[in-house]
Amino acid sequence: MRTDRNHTRLDRVFARLDREPERPALAGMPRMSRHRMVLFGATLAFYVAIVWAVLITSWLVRLDWQVMFFRPYQQWPELHAFVDYYVVLGQRGPTAVMVAAWLGWRSWRQHTLRPLLALGVSLLLLNVTVGAAKYGMGRLGPHYATEIGSNEMWLGGDIFPSGHTANAVVTWGILAYLASTPRARRWLSALSAVTSLGVGLSTVYIGTHWLSDVVLGWAAGLLILLALPWFEPMIARTEDRVFDLRDRLRARRGRTAPAAGPVGRPVMLKPLTDRADPAPEPVSPGRPARPPVYLAPGPHTTRAERSPVTPAGSRRPPHPERHPRGTTSATRP
Numbered sequence: 001m002r003t004d005r006n007h008t009r010l011d012r013v014f015a016r017l018d019r020e021p022e023r024p025a026l027a028g029m030p031r032m033s034r035h036r037m038v039l040f041g042a043t044l045a046f047y048v049a050i051v052w053a054v055l056i057t058s059w060l061v062r063l064d065w066q067v068m069f070f071r072p073y074q075q076w077p078e079l080h081a082f083v084d085y086y087v088v089l090g091q092r093g094p095t096a097v098m099v100a101a102w103l104g105w106r107s108w109r110q111h112t113l114r115p116l117l118a119l120g121v122s123l124l125l126l127n128v129t130v131g132a133a134k135y136g137m138g139r140l141g142p143h144y145a146t147e148i149g150s151n152e153m154w155l156g157g158d159i160f161p162s163g164h165t166a167n168a169v170v171t172w173g174i175l176a177y178l179a180s181t182p183r184a185r186r187w188l189s190a191l192s193a194v195t196s197l198g199v200g201l202s203t204v205y206i207g208t209h210w211l212s213d214v215v216l217g218w219a220a221g222l223l224i225l226l227a228l229p230w231f232e233p234m235i236a237r238t239e240d241r242v243f244d245l246r247d248r249l250r251a252r253r254g255r256t257a258p259a260a261g262p263v264g265r266p267v268m269l270k271p272l273t274d275r276a277d278p279a280p281e282p283v284s285p286g287r288p289a290r291p292p293v294y295l296a297p298g299p300h301t302t303r304a305e306r307s308p309v310t311p312a313g314s315r316r317p318p319h320p321e322r323h324p325r326g327t328t329s330a331t332r333p
Helices: 009-017 034-055 059-070 077-090 092-110 114-137 163-177 182-206 211-256
Strands: none
Touching: 034 059, 034 211, 059 211, 077 092, 077 163, 077 182, 092 114, 092 163, 114 163, 114 211, 163 182, 163 211, 182 211
């Protein structure tokens, strides 16, 4: 009687690491639903309200100055070493490399380029929108403030909104956006929100950003994630074009390769028993044949008794007047 093996949790983990035989039919692509539209509109209104509150130097700007004078890095100096490492989770280079490596593996496993293309589109939107807002409003940071109580706008700065916070929202939130199950999407959304807020508060702790910078950066990153479904058709078209180009290159490479001939029936070869062997060609008399070479040693003789031998084919002419060593030669005239 045959019994099926009960797969353990480790077996299921290793099974998920293998490449799927084909692209999954249901990729769980988010759509711009009514709920998402409401969240996008509310986040956009919140973004505009923060910018307006800073422009008119409202209570939010006074809160920024109070937090700056509080100097959190002096109140809790024991956290400084941890915060210096934690704030790296919001830097563009390290986070983009880590997330791209994970999404690249997912693209290979599921036979699709959508994860990598979605990451590229989100980072492009992040650079355009947040970069334009930074340099457009030109707010100075706490370390370069010129007047106590002012909003420090239009002075050539580049810290409003916080790029660290927005980047943390986008790079870690894209994992939740591309999650394959609703449960994973909820958990990853909460984790990315907490991580991005922690990165923003870390910049406030070390004094590189105002508190309002962090709040606006969090809203800017969330707007990008909420707007990604509008770019899904463009991502799908780009993926199709890349795959079509790959197929054409493969087909062209297959045409240029030498084609193998059709496989036929094997040919039976008969031994040549009824044919006489051809006579060997005569040796040209212009050059004497070499004497046979005997590898077996002959009887041992002294060096004086050996007669000089001129090898066949040598350019050196023979000398008949020479005698072996140890013998008396005729007296020369």
